[in-house]
Amino acid sequence: xxxxxxxxxxxxxxxxxxxxxxxxxxxxxxxxxRFATPTGEMFTAIKDxxxxxxxxxxxxxxxxxxxxxxxxxxLVAGLEHPTAGSVYADGHQVQGVVKGTSFMFxxxxxxxxxxxxxxxxxxxxxxxxxxxEALGQARDWLRRVGLSGFESHHPHQxxxxxxxxxxxxxxxxxxxSILLMDEPFGxxxxxxxxxxxxxxLRLWEQSRPSVLFxxxxxxxxxxxxxxxxxxxxxxxxxxxxxxxxxxxxRGAVQDVRFQPRFLELQHxxxxxxxxxxxxxYAKQGNPIAPAAATTGGAA
Amino acid sequence: xxxxxDPTGRPTAPANDELSIASTARxxxxxxxxxxxxxxxxxxxxxxxxxxxxxxxxxxDPFFFGQPSGIAKALRDLFVHGTAYGxxxxxxxxxxxxxxLGFVYGVVGGIVxxxxxxxxxxxxxxxxxxxxxxxxxxxxxxxxxxxxAFGFGTTSKVLLAAVLVFFVVFFNAFQGVxxxxxxxxxxxxxxxxxxxxVNRHVILPSALTWIxxxxxxxxxxxxxxxxxxxxLGAQKGLGLVISTAQNHFxxxxxxxxxxxxxxxxxxxxxxxxxxxxxxxxxxxxxxSESTAGI
Numbered sequence: 372x373x374x375x376x377x378x379x380x381x382x383x384x385x386x387x388x389x390x391x392x393x394x395x396x397x398x399x400x401x402x403x404x405r406f407a408t409p410t411g412e413m414f415t416a417i418k419d420x421x422x423x424x425x426x427x428x429x430x431x432x433x434x435x436x437x438x439x440x441x442x443x444x445x446l447v448a449g450l451e452h453p454t455a456g457s458v459y460a461d462g463h464q465v466q467g468v469v470k471g472t473s474f475m476f477x478x479x480x481x482x483x484x485x486x487x488x489x490x491x492x493x494x495x496x497x498x499x500x501x502x503x504e505a506l507g508q509a510r511d512w513l514r515r516v517g518l519s520g521f522e523s524h525h526p527h528q529x530x531x532x533x534x535x536x537x538x539x540x541x542x543x544x545x546x547x548s549i550l551l552m553d554e555p556f557g558x559x560x561x562x563x564x565x566x567x568x569x570x571x572l573r574l575w576e577q578s579r580p581s582v583l584f585x586x587x588x589x590x591x592x593x594x595x596x597x598x599x600x601x602x603x604x605x606x607x608x609x610x611x612x613x614x615x616x617x618x619x620x621r622g623a624v625q626d627v628r629f630q631p632r633f634l635e636l637q638h639x640x641x642x643x644x645x646x647x648x649x650x651x652y653a654k655q656g657n658p659i660a661p662a663a664a665t666t667g668g669a670a
Numbered sequence: 671x672x673x674x675x676d677p678t679g680r681p682t683a684p685a686n687d688e689l690s691i692a693s694t695a696r697x698x699x700x701x702x703x704x705x706x707x708x709x710x711x712x713x714x715x716x717x718x719x720x721x722x723x724x725x726x727x728x729x730x731d732p733f734f735f736g737q738p739s740g741i742a743k744a745l746r747d748l749f750v751h752g753t754a755y756g757x758x759x760x761x762x763x764x765x766x767x768x769x770x771l772g773f774v775y776g777v778v779g780g781i782v783x784x785x786x787x788x789x790x791x792x793x794x795x796x797x798x799x800x801x802x803x804x805x806x807x808x809x810x811x812x813x814x815x816x817x818x819a820f821g822f823g824t825t826s827k828v829l830l831a832a833v834l835v836f837f838v839v840f841f842n843a844f845q846g847v848x849x850x851x852x853x854x855x856x857x858x859x860x861x862x863x864x865x866x867x868v869n870r871h872v873i874l875p876s877a878l879t880w881i882x883x884x885x886x887x888x889x890x891x892x893x894x895x896x897x898x899x900x901x902l903g904a905q906k907g908l909g910l911v912i913s914t915a916q917n918h919f920x921x922x923x924x925x926x927x928x929x930x931x932x933x934x935x936x937x938x939x940x941x942x943x944x945x946x947x948x949x950x951x952x953x954x955x956x957x958s959e960s961t962a963g964i
Binding site: 468 | 853854856857860861862864872875876952953954
């Protein structure tokens, strides 16, 4: 990425490895994360993960259940610290929560006791905006995601799709340069998921943050992303990286998946993902039925 | 079921039918409420009337167990003539002041400690066994110590009430903090919220559901604390009215005082429910309201 805006990084000794970032927004280098279980055993969630996401790039990560996809995101967000290796966001080593990073969770992360607009206004308020300013911005963002008229509703009064819209507004209002998404649409029904994916692409194309998008739905990953990373069964590590050369703007995600190139990519990536899914499935003590894992869609 | 058909073959007036269904449903509901209230009235008459009759027939000795008519008279006496140490209103005032102060101190202490220990694993592990032991002690006995140490004034009663309230609120606040959804905390942190923000916007409101549920029980405990404290030694208060009546073999006045206390507690319960409704208005209506209020 030659066009990568190399921000003037403040001189910090911890930034000795800054050059390694090479203009990439998100860089993971040899990152390992281990957790101690309550019984004192060590559990390795991810092992020696290295990946790069360029500015404005939409990167999807697919992998079987329990391969440490979510752990990778919490490390980039600064919610957890790597056991080994380094994580860089915007050229700086991540040591805590990073300004300029937003996170969209799989579960609803809206505060149920706050109205929708108060929820969305939290971002700017925590960054020092006045309440009035923050609410103004929140209303503007709610309009952009199509939730005008629902500002004073509480989250429980909205449908699942509407709550996702509100969560999207809350994540984008801080105008992040990095957007981390942990299976954000995983709990939605298929139709709502398609609508929300289109909405996400529309909003993403307006400000173009770098996206790290976790999913186990391969179709979703290919339809949305510029790059798909396949992770191995736990402990997770990067297995393959595929560039998705479908032209942008892609239009409706429901239509993209019928393009020949899409199917070709899906077939290729599934070949790589299939083994890992089988391995993860066997690890849980399940017998492997060979036919079961050869269908195209990774559910 | 024979449905009436008009000459064109359609069922007659479906709109009317729907109306009549709605009105029968309403009627049935009204009748149900009426039946419940009627049954309550019958039960009340049965209890009070039975009590009155059994004592009038000397099957049960009114000397020990009082008599509804005697209780009514004692109640009137309390309000008309007052007690040996001032009007009944001043007794109510003293007891309520002790209970309220104890309630406030206990609630504030319970919330502060509950939230602090709920968030700090270290503190929780250090304090854990002590709190378990303190909870196992029959705390009402502390009243004896407080009366000896702090005298017959209000201080000892406030303290006893506060101790009783503290544990109820503490355990609920502690549990409430533990039950906070990690996702919500992470979300606020990623959005740039500080520790204070996390506390204010996530932990406190989340724990509030639990804390408020405990307040119903806690208020009852604060009244018990004040009354028992007065019972153990006081110059004023409803507890003193009870212990004086007990010394005079006057069960009617004991029951009359109980009636007064019950009325006060019910009124307080009502106020707490109103506050609960206001503070928890964000909850979906399906959540069962104030189930912990028993």
